[in-house]
Each structure stands twice: as C-alpha cells, then as structure tokens.
Amino acid sequence: MKGHVYKRGETWTFVVDVGRDPVTGKRKQKSKGGFRRKRDAEAALRKLLSEVDENRYIEPSSEPFSSFIEKWFYEHYKKRIKETTAISREYLLKKHLIDENPFANKPLSSITTEDIDSFYNLKLDEGYSTNYIRKMHQLLHQAFDQAVKWKKISYNPATQADPPSIKKEEMKIWSLNEIHKFLNECKNERNYITFLLAIYTGMRRGEILGLKWSDIDFDKKVIHVNRSLAYVPNKGYILTTLKTKNSKRQIPISDNVVKELLIHKAKQEEWKKRLGKAYEDNDLVICTEMGTMQDPRNILRVMRRLCKSSGVTVIRFHDIRHTHASILISSGVDIVKVSSRLGHANPKITLEIYAHLLPNIQDNVAEIFENELSKHQ
Structure with a gap:
C-alpha cells in the first residue's frame, strides 16, 4: 500500500492509495491536507494505512x-x-x-x-x-x-447521542371503592363485560376487543390471549398478531369472571336469534349487536360517560390495566407472576413501572439475615 506526505504552502498533506474502483478498475486515492506539522500528517497517514490493511477503511458516503x-x-x-x-x-x-x-x-x-x-x-x-x-x-x-x-459509514453516531430521559406521568388508578362504584354503574351496559375483563385480567384494550370465544377454556378457567384489534389506514380495524411473544399468554380467571362471561354469551345468542342471517358471527366476545368488530373509540366514549355518572376518577382505559397490576403488587403477588399476567417482555419492565408500589422490606433486612445466620451456630 503506497502513501506519502508533502508540503503545500505552509501546511502538510498526505495522499494514499485505497484500492481500486470495482467498476473501472482504476486506482483510488485519498488525500487530506491542512496539517501544520509533518509528523501530524505522517501519523494520520499511518492510521489510514492501518485501516486499509485491516479492511476497516470505508469510503465516505456522499449519499444524503x-x-x-x-x-x-x-x-x-x-x-x-x-x-x-x-x-x-x-x-x-x-x-x-x-x-x-x-x-x-x-x-x-x-x-x-x-x-x-x-x-x-x-x-x-x-x-x-x-x-x-x-x-x-x-x-x-x-x-x-x-x-x-452495509459499510456506508464506519461508526454509528447515534450510539453516543443523548436522547432525553422519559418523563413518567403520574399514574392514575382507581381505589377498590371506585372499582365497585364503576362496575355497579355499568352493570346494565352492553359493554359491562369489556370493563369487567379489563379490571379482572389487566388485558390491553386491543387484546380484549380481539378476544374470541374459542380463546376461553371455561373448564380450566383460562383465557388464551392470541391476537389484538388494531387500526390500519385504508383497511380499518383488523385482527393482528401480538407485538411480542410474551404478549401471547394464558390468564387464569376467577369463578365470577367465568359466570359473567357465560351470561354475556347467552345475551349474544339472543342477538343471533333476533337478527338471524343478518348477524355476522366472528366468534368475538366483544362485538356490536350485529356481531361486527367493536370500535374502540365507542368504548372510550362510554367509559368517560360512566366515570362521570358514577363519580369516580376519570382515567384512561389503559389505567385500568395499571389498577389491576397495582392491586396485585400491593397484595404481595410476586413481580414475575404479575409480569407474566400482563404480558410484559420481561419482569424488568414491570419493575420499572410499578417499583414504587412494592412493599418496603428494608427495615427488617438486618434481622432476617441475623436470624438465618443464627440457625447454623
């Protein structure tokens, strides 16, 4: 590999061969000037020669x-x-x-x-x-x-960049009393089962609206979360796969939830009989009285109305999920189990969101350690 330095006016410049053009076969050269001292130009030349020899040299891309x-x-x-x-x-x-x-x-x-x-x-x-x-x-x-x-650049400039830290909004959750007030208020609403599932399972809105009867094992009292309802421009609402492998999960449900689901299923059967062939059976648990997919925006409008009429704190639908998790954690449920139930990618995410709710056990850590040690004296 050839290269040399030379003086141009008051500064030094280096020029080096960096291989041949793969299309024309002509020799390609790289030069850089402006060095005040000869030894600085020589040092830069040696560095570039080393990159070329070790196949680390990348031709600067002019692509915008x-x-x-x-x-x-x-x-x-x-x-x-x-x-x-x-x-x-x-x-x-x-x-x-x-x-x-x-x-x-x-x-x-x-x-x-x-x-x-x-x-x-x-x-x-x-x-x-x-x-x-x-x-x-x-x-x-x-x-x-x-x-x-793709060897267009030699390093990633975003690696050392400093994006702002995420500012966490104050979490709004319902008290146990507010949960009861809200559920009592919407008991006779068509979307009662939607809110019940959100409160009792912690499922995401899209997961609830994408739930099918075939996903529910009534004998084992388990809901299989397999898909989600999502909006796609020019297509409308469609059922899609879940975002991560952990989102696809099994959620154990209580006897009360099983009972309410069966009541809701019986109501759907009445809709089917009343509409006959006009009913569009998609096997959806949450749907319109015609059997079609439920527009999530209608759920939010109903929720806002019910929050005001029941006198509970106005929260987002997603905050019902936070409420569910908060109750579990405050009751001492292991964070790994909570993470699995929520479908988080890993327990670390659950901890970052709900760490402030974990009971403080630091006060008796010293006593616990001493008691364990004393058992083997």
Whole structure:
C-alpha cells in the first residue's frame, strides 16, 4: 500500500492509495491536507494505512441521509416489523426524520453525534414528549447501525447521542371503592363485560376487543390471549398478531369472571336469534349487536360517560390495566407472576413501572439475615 506526505504552502498533506474502483478498475486515492506539522500528517497517514490493511477503511458516503433512511425503511426495516408498527413509524420517519430534520440533506458520512443531539433539543423545544423523542432515537440508531453493516459509514453516531430521559406521568388508578362504584354503574351496559375483563385480567384494550370465544377454556378457567384489534389506514380495524411473544399468554380467571362471561354469551345468542342471517358471527366476545368488530373509540366514549355518572376518577382505559397490576403488587403477588399476567417482555419492565408500589422490606433486612445466620451456630 503506497502513501506519502508533502508540503503545500505552509501546511502538510498526505495522499494514499485505497484500492481500486470495482467498476473501472482504476486506482483510488485519498488525500487530506491542512496539517501544520509533518509528523501530524505522517501519523494520520499511518492510521489510514492501518485501516486499509485491516479492511476497516470505508469510503465516505456522499449519499444524503434522507435518501439512505428512506431506502433502509422501505426496502429493509418495514419488511421485518408488524404492519401496524410500520404505519406509525412511517409517519415519524416522514415528518421528523426527513421533512423537519436539519441534517436530512447532509451526506450520511458527515452526520455527527452533535447533529443528532441538536435534533433532539429541537424536538424538545417544539414541545414533543420525551417518550416520542426516544422513539425517534430508536429509529435513528437502527438505521445508522444498518449503515455500518452495509459499510456506508464506519461508526454509528447515534450510539453516543443523548436522547432525553422519559418523563413518567403520574399514574392514575382507581381505589377498590371506585372499582365497585364503576362496575355497579355499568352493570346494565352492553359493554359491562369489556370493563369487567379489563379490571379482572389487566388485558390491553386491543387484546380484549380481539378476544374470541374459542380463546376461553371455561373448564380450566383460562383465557388464551392470541391476537389484538388494531387500526390500519385504508383497511380499518383488523385482527393482528401480538407485538411480542410474551404478549401471547394464558390468564387464569376467577369463578365470577367465568359466570359473567357465560351470561354475556347467552345475551349474544339472543342477538343471533333476533337478527338471524343478518348477524355476522366472528366468534368475538366483544362485538356490536350485529356481531361486527367493536370500535374502540365507542368504548372510550362510554367509559368517560360512566366515570362521570358514577363519580369516580376519570382515567384512561389503559389505567385500568395499571389498577389491576397495582392491586396485585400491593397484595404481595410476586413481580414475575404479575409480569407474566400482563404480558410484559420481561419482569424488568414491570419493575420499572410499578417499583414504587412494592412493599418496603428494608427495615427488617438486618434481622432476617441475623436470624438465618443464627440457625447454623
């Protein structure tokens, strides 16, 4: 491998062969100037020669970032994720990483960690949530990682970037008294079983609305969570696979839940008889009186109305899930069991969300240790 340094005016420059063009076969050279001292140019030359010899040298890409990330997203990333996830990520990509991104038109190889940190600060100033900015960071990190694998850049500038820490909103949950008040208020509502399942199982809204009768084992008193209802533009609401393998799970249910499900099933049979062939039987537990999929937005409207009429705290549907978990943890249920019931990817996630609810056992740790030790004296 050939290379040398020479003086240009008051500064030093190095030039080195970096191989041959795979198309033309012509020799390719890399040069860099502006070094004040000869030894600095020689040191930079040795470093580059080492990279070339060890096959670590990557020709700086002049491809614009926007061009690269579009190609990566549509030809690579989108094919490896769920359709519903791809739709939400596509909006984020177009709006924030391309249209409203200061470094969108910069060459891929010239983007720095500072560029990325400035981008996050811009989004903070624009009022976007820390959680949403972390999603931008996740997408950027994955894209740059692939650029490294494709040998378009030598390192991932997002690795050392500093996205904002997620600011956790104060968790709103119902007291036991509020749960009873709410359920009593909606006892005669068609969606009573929807709220009952949410409170007693901690299932996600989409999981409840995607539940089929064939997923319920009444003899073993177990619900098998196999799918979720999700909205897809131009398609409407569809039943999709679950996000993670842990989301597909079995949830034991109580005798009371079994009883209420059977009552609800009997009501559905009445709908079927009344409508005859007009009834669309999709085997769904939660559906309209026509048998079609239940629009989640209607559930939320009903919930808001019932919260106000029952006088309980107005919370989100997802906060019912928090309420379920909080009751279990406060009652001393092992965090691993709670995590499994909720369908979290791992118990660490459950701990991060509900750590503040764990009973404080630090006060008697010293006594527990001493008592155990004394048993073997």
